Amino acid sequence: MTLEFASCTFGYRRRREPVLKDFSYRLPPGLTVLLGPNGAGKSTLLRLGASVARPRSGTVRLGDIRGGTADFRRHVAWMPQDIAPMPTLTAREYVAYVGWLKGMSRADAWHHARRALARVDMVKKASAKSSELSGGQLRRVGVAAALVHEARVLLLDEPTAGMDPHQRRVFRDVLTGLSDEVRVLLSTHDVQDLAEEADHVTVLHGGRILHDGRTETFFAHTPAGTLQGRAAEGAYTALLQRHDVA
Numbered sequence: 001m002t003l004e005f006a007s008c009t010f011g012y013r014r015r016r017e018p019v020l021k022d023f024s025y026r027l028p029p030g031l032t033v034l035l036g037p038n039g040a041g042k043s044t045l046l047r048l049g050a051s052v053a054r055p056r057s058g059t060v061r062l063g064d065i066r067g068g069t070a071d072f073r074r075h076v077a078w079m080p081q082d083i084a085p086m087p088t089l090t091a092r093e094y095v096a097y098v099g100w101l102k103g104m105s106r107a108d109a110w111h112h113a114r115r116a117l118a119r120v121d122m123v124k125k126a127s128a129k130s131s132e133l134s135g136g137q138l139r140r141v142g143v144a145a146a147l148v149h150e151a152r153v154l155l156l157d158e159p160t161a162g163m164d165p166h167q168r169r170v171f172r173d174v175l176t177g178l179s180d181e182v183r184v185l186l187s188t189h190d191v192q193d194l195a196e197e198a199d200h201v202t203v204l205h206g207g208r209i210l211h212d213g214r215t216e217t218f219f220a221h222t223p224a225g226t227l228q229g230r231a232a233e234g235a236y237t238a239l240l241q242r243h244d245v246a
């Protein structure tokens with residue numbers, strides 16, 4: 001059962017050119033990294049995928065479950081770019097609160113919150129106030145909140161933005177562990193950092209898919225002579241240049 005967009009058209013204002021036009025996409029298993037220049041439509045795609053925004057035409061579904069329904073929202077979790085702390089709540093309370101909002105009982109939400117924090121390696125910080133966490137820790141709590149209700153699909157909007165290299169490393173490990181159980185679609189500008197960890201790479205530009213395939217096929221675009229450690233950036237730039245974008 002996967003997240004599927006079928007012929008979706010979406011724009012922010014009715015009379016403006018749509019950001020996504022007749023857009024179809026199927027999220028593959030594992031970790032998919034979503035790349036694309038500023039304004040490509042990555043956040044818009046994730047918002048549609050999470051049913052935070054609804055397409056003007058076309059459908060978003062998770063198997064038989066229609067987008068926009070409570071059932072859909074229970075199974076698809078989304079973490080926006082600008083995750084905000086809830087100052088009075090601890091990390092565990094924050095995660096449990098989200099579980100409760102998603103329809104869990106208080107007892108279940110509290111119990112599952114601990115498990116979700118363990119999955120992102122944040123049990124030690126469970127009692128820390130969410131406003132006292134670093135940006136990277138807060139994002140891991142955000143992922144725990146996304147996982148608390150046992151979602152099948154996780155949509156993460158630039159989760160590593162602003163993280164230091166150590167936090168990024170920890171976060172990458174968390175993600176690769178998770179993607180055996182849930183399908184993850186993650187947008188990022190950290191091409192070099194994340195592409196190597198991915199099972200799949202999708203590149204978006206102007207609301208269109210420029211590349212969509214397994215990570216090996218993405219790396220096949222790396223130009224000969226690219227510096228070691230720069231393969232992903234090389235492949236990404238080559239793809240954009242081929243489509244006259246770079």
Ligand SMILES: Nc1ncnc2c1ncn2[C@@H]1O[C@H](COP(=O)(O)OP(=O)(O)OP(=O)(O)O)[C@@H](O)[C@H]1O
Pocket residue numbers: 012013019036037038039040041042043044045
């Ligand atoms: N709330 C909004 N109202 C009007 N236009 C918007 C809104 N949000 C995004 N857009 C426009 O939609 C297009 C796609 O934006 P989107 O945020 O999806 O791109 P992105 O690929 O996530 O970009 P970035 O990498 O900069 O985050 C852009 O042209 C943007 O200006």
